[in-house]
Amino acid sequence: MLIAIIAVAGVLVSLPWWLPDRIVAVRARLFARVNGEEGIPVPGGLVGVERFREVYSHPAANGRSRGAALSDLFWYWLAPGPEMHQEHLEAGERYDAVARATRDLLAVPRAQAEELARRCAARALEGVHGLVRLRDLMMPLWAEFAYELVFGRPCPREARDLITGNANDVVTSLKCTGLRHMRRRLRLTEYLLDRLPLVRRPLPAGLTPREQAYYLQGAFFNTAVVQMSEAMAHLLLVLARHPEVQHAARTGDDHYLDQVIAETMRLYPLFGIAHRITTGDIRLGEHTAIPAGSVLCFSYPEFHRAGFADPDRFDPGRFDPGRSGRPVKELNHIPFGVAANRPCPAWRLAPIAMRVAAREVLDRYVLDSSVTHTRSLPSRGPCLLTPRDAPHRPRLALAFLRVRDRWEDVWRSLVQLVLGTYMVWDARRQRLCERHFTTEPENRHVHPGPRNGS
């Protein structure tokens, strides 16, 4: 009896060390089963690392949504209006108009972008200290930043709450830690619809007002806010977990901070897989070709590991041109995509804003954390912020964080398994993307309406 009790206790206590990984593996198998195995992994058997860029940049690797079951899932997660999201539009007039509008709104002089990031960071950090979740801390900052980019005026409280509500709902469902709540997201759509005339640059022509609201919501109040909050959560967590890097970043110049940002995005790229559907054959050799209609799955994490010594080690010095002896653009490092195939339109602005926001945090706090750091960061980055003029005694808090994180992982991985499986199934059932392309344009309903609760 005693042995049985000890054995059960042993299994229970050891759960955090083995259960989450097993559940992640089960989840991957289940997703593949519900969603169907599709796609050619790149790099993979057919295309090696050495041809990754060439294939990603190929003119025929330019289909975005049509013809991939995977698209149904991304359309589901990025609703409402996924058919108007810049990331999802196929090449053509509509895409050109949308991409032009985004470039125009993002074309802010550097000093102005820095000043805006500084102001938004200062407001977000007001009165904050102690234990925080970094992604939650960062989201209002980037909500206000995106609002001001779009409207050219300070973000009212009501708008900030709607934007963070929307972005948080999107990223939570993407990580499978919560379901999507369409009513919450549609409240932001209605708010934007009322304010279209206030947008500071021309909106894409040829779109209905609702489509314009969807466009803004998708690119600026969903992608921009989610990506910037995630990128900053990774950056600050890296600094919290590497005190020597944190010290050097605080006291060093911007070149060093840029290397830390580059290495953070190498190890924790925001995109896991970017998929493309080929619109023509891609010839690989005399007798091999990738046929039109294939789904290519470009793996950022794999590409970012290849060609680096000890690739899992965090080492900002890799991006020191003096040490690597090669210009950064020659390294296997594409955090904003490839220039020839729809790269991120914020590739210039995002690092400038991140650098300023990181300095604002480093000037105010010492950061400490003992949690696991993974690319998908479902924990939202628990971290201890100690004001720099306060006594710094993090030992107890770090021990608490470590234990809490391990146990949260057990619970979270079960939630992700259940909710993720449901959403993959629901997305396959709704087939938002497939139905969009098989329905005559005049019968497409642009307004999907609320589906899951509020």
Ligand code: HEM
């Ligand atoms: C550090 C922050 C960011 C990172 C690392 C990042 C990364 C990326 C990557 C890798 C892609 C290309 C994916 C592919 O090839 O399919 C992309 C596309 C995109 N990003 Fe970002 N992004 C960031 C911030 C932003 C911001 C601030 C915006 C603001 C509007 C933005 C808007 C977009 C859009 C609209 C696309 C689709 C481009 C197109 O298909 O034409 N991103 N991003």
